[in-house]
Amino acid sequence: MTRAIASLRAAIDSDLAWRFRQSPAAMAAAALLLVMVVCAIAAPLIAPHTPFDPATLNLMDSRLPPAWVEGGMLTYPLGTDEQGRDVLSTIFYGMRISITVGVAAVCLSVVIGVTLGLVAGWCGGWIDAAIMRLGDVQLSFPTIMIAFFIDGVAKAMMPPDLREMTRFYVVIFAIGIADWVQFARTVRAATMIEKNKDYAAAAKLSRVSGLKILFAHVLPNTLGPVIILATLGLGVAILTEAILSFLGLGMPPTQPSLGALIRVGNDLLLSGEWWISMFPGLALVLLVLSVNIFGDWLRNALNPRLK
Amino acid sequence: MIAIVLRRLGSILLVMLVVAALSFLIFNFLGDPVNNILGVNATQEEREELRRTLGLDQPTWVQFWHFLERAVVGDFGISYRNRQPVMELILSRMPATVELVLCATLLALAVGIPMGVYCALKPNGVVSRVLQMIALIGISIPQFLLGMLLILVFSVELRWLSAFGRGEVVTIGWWSTGLLTPSGRMALIMPVLTLAVFQISMIMRLVQGEMQEVLRSDFIKFARARGLTDRAVNLRHALRNSLLPVVTVVGLQIGALIAFAIVCEAVFQWPGLGLLILQAIEYADFPVMAAYLALVGFGFAMINLTVDMIYLFIDPRMRRK
Numbered sequence: 001m002t003r004a005i006a007s008l009r010a011a012i013d014s015d016l017a018w019r020f021r022q023s024p025a026a027m028a029a030a031a032l033l034l035v036m037v038v039c040a041i042a043a044p045l046i047a048p049h050t051p052f053d054p055a056t057l058n059l060m061d062s063r064l065p066p067a068w069v070e071g072g073m074l075t076y077p078l079g080t081d082e083q084g085r086d087v088l089s090t091i092f093y094g095m096r097i098s099i100t101v102g103v104a105a106v107c108l109s110v111v112i113g114v115t116l117g118l119v120a121g122w123c124g125g126w127i128d129a130a131i132m133r134l135g136d137v138q139l140s141f142p143t144i145m146i147a148f149f150i151d152g153v154a155k156a157m158m159p160p161d162l163r164e165m166t167r168f169y170v171v172i173f174a175i176g177i178a179d180w181v182q183f184a185r186t187v188r189a190a191t192m193i194e195k196n197k198d199y200a201a202a203a204k205l206s207r208v209s210g211l212k213i214l215f216a217h218v219l220p221n222t223l224g225p226v227i228i229l230a231t232l233g234l235g236v237a238i239l240t241e242a243i244l245s246f247l248g249l250g251m252p253p254t255q256p257s258l259g260a261l262i263r264v265g266n267d268l269l270l271s272g273e274w275w276i277s278m279f280p281g282l283a284l285v286l287l288v289l290s291v292n293i294f295g296d297w298l299r300n301a302l303n304p305r306l307k
Numbered sequence: 308m309i310a311i312v313l314r315r316l317g318s319i320l321l322v323m324l325v326v327a328a329l330s331f332l333i334f335n336f337l338g339d340p341v342n343n344i345l346g347v348n349a350t351q352e353e354r355e356e357l358r359r360t361l362g363l364d365q366p367t368w369v370q371f372w373h374f375l376e377r378a379v380v381g382d383f384g385i386s387y388r389n390r391q392p393v394m395e396l397i398l399s400r401m402p403a404t405v406e407l408v409l410c411a412t413l414l415a416l417a418v419g420i421p422m423g424v425y426c427a428l429k430p431n432g433v434v435s436r437v438l439q440m441i442a443l444i445g446i447s448i449p450q451f452l453l454g455m456l457l458i459l460v461f462s463v464e465l466r467w468l469s470a471f472g473r474g475e476v477v478t479i480g481w482w483s484t485g486l487l488t489p490s491g492r493m494a495l496i497m498p499v500l501t502l503a504v505f506q507i508s509m510i511m512r513l514v515q516g517e518m519q520e521v522l523r524s525d526f527i528k529f530a531r532a533r534g535l536t537d538r539a540v541n542l543r544h545a546l547r548n549s550l551l552p553v554v555t556v557v558g559l560q561i562g563a564l565i566a567f568a569i570v571c572e573a574v575f576q577w578p579g580l581g582l583l584i585l586q587a588i589e590y591a592d593f594p595v596m597a598a599y600l601a602l603v604g605f606g607f608a609m610i611n612l613t614v615d616m617i618y619l620f621i622d623p624r625m626r627r628k
Contacts, residue, residue: 136318142566145603239449243451243570247573247585262452262455269463281452284449285447
């Protein structure tokens with residue numbers, strides 16, 4: 001117990017925490033992010049309605065404007081969509097899916113990128129050349145284009161019923177695959193430096209196996225920049241998912257992310273029902289913006305050159 | 308210098324080969340060329356016959372070679388959905404997208420560079436602060452949302468602009484342009500703005516950052532000491548040297564613009580390549596997907612090559628390496 005308190009105190013007194021308290025922008029972004037993540041996780045508990053239970057939907061209440069506009073109802077603070085779903089509740093559930101897909105996609109990129117980067121940096125030679133060339137080829141295309149193509153081809157290939165079921169995983173795969181190169185490059189460079197240091201040589205002399213040196217000793221020393229890249233990558237991943245869903249290639253309407261909600265609202269925009277698309281849009285902007293501001297702060301705070 | 312050019316060409320060849328292989332995979336294995344031509348009602352003999360004439364009974368690498376031969380002359384077969392040669396379809400849609408992307412790039416350069424220069428020269432002025440704020444919003448807001456906001460304001464509320472389509476177009480040869488008619492130009496405003504806002508913000512921030520850096524360097528101090536006018540120092544010496552990275556980024560961004568044009572075209576129902584590929588995915592139209600991939604890959608490779616060449620041309624230091 002005292003140990004836990006001691007380590008907590010050490011964390012609060014640390015350099016990083018001090019820097020955090022010095023930056024109002026980072027604190028505001030982190031607070032906003034925390035609120036949104038809590039809303040997303042606790043969606044079933046705090047959402048005023050259960051938007052995906054057809055039994056509770058009332059078609060009479062469809063397309064109601066927000067509560068403060070004439071004709072709005074207090075029980076639907078941000079209005080309802082064409083199926084009578086409460087917009088605020090769909091946003092909570094939508095954020096849940098957007099954040100889950102974003103985090104899972106970044107995790108996939110990190111796993112692929114870090115593994116390939118470690119292997120390339122450790123082995124060198126033709127393996128290194130092959131992996132890095134592959135990365136170069138991929139980098140000559142924008143990330144969004146690659147995700148778009150993987151997702152599009154997968155969608156066109158599958159029969160409709162399978163498509164619905166696998167959508168979630170296909171989107172994660174498409175975004176994750178599209179973004180591994182930056183992690184591989186960073187980790188490769190770090191591995192090439194680390195593997196020649198004395199501790200790696202000492203481990204080698206004491207007959208620790210190469211694989212163990214690589215993953216138990218070299219890997220932890222390369223992870224600093226990976227954490228920064230992953231935070232910044234999260235914003236991009238959430239946005240990419242939103243774009244794919246907006247184009248009808250991402251999450252299906254039965255399981256909507258923020259992008260899919262905006263897509264639904266887009267069809268109703270011309271009839272003046274702006275709240276159906278604009279509130280999910282606002283939630284998306286706030287989510288991506290707070291991730292980006294926090295990521296920028298983290299990059300500056302952890303960058304030794306700026307200290 | 309020739310060595311650099313050759314190395315560049317080599318890497319582009321590699322990119323194109325990978326792209327061609329992927330395109331071939333989509334065309335040959337996901338799509339079924341036999342069904343594509345004969346339809347589903349053909350007899351078994353007819354299928355076998357066509358399979359032989361198309362060379363589908365040959366080893367994969369021979370087929371790949373034939374695919375390459377045909378792709379080079381622009382023959383990607385027939386679209387499943389429109390029953391039209393794919394290349395014809397793509398050529399008919401290309402002008403809309405090219406016009407959109409070029410207008411957005413020109414607008415971004417014409418607005419972004421002066422804004423960046425202004426902010427670099429007067430970093431603490433009120434106008435600069437406002438511009439920097441706008442640029443921060445510009446790089447944070449997703450393009451499709453911006454497009455929808457524009458539609459909401461200018462089409463739904465004010466009713467000034469049409470929310471979809473290209474307006475009237477004039478056809479010159481195989482090229483169709485909306486630039487020559489009033490309604491075509493009006494229709495361009497919102498899609499171009501939607502595409503350009505991100506680029507304007509980014510170019511502005513880039514030019515500002517680079518130029519502030521250059522303005523601090525010794526050769527600028529020396530130029531001032533020689534008694535050159537502010538105008539000559541700022542524009543001829545400082546701006547020129549800050550534009551180098553802008554060239555790279557603008558080149559890469561044209562590539563990204565082609566990707567983001569898909570989103571923009573979806574928002575404004577702009578009849579370009581983006582809508583074509585979205586429909587192709589919707590209807591599992593594999594020949595169109597294969598052709599689009601090959602074309603876009605070729606486009607990206609050419610843009611990268613051009614950027615490198617421009618770099619060699621404008622930066623003498625690159626030639627000496």
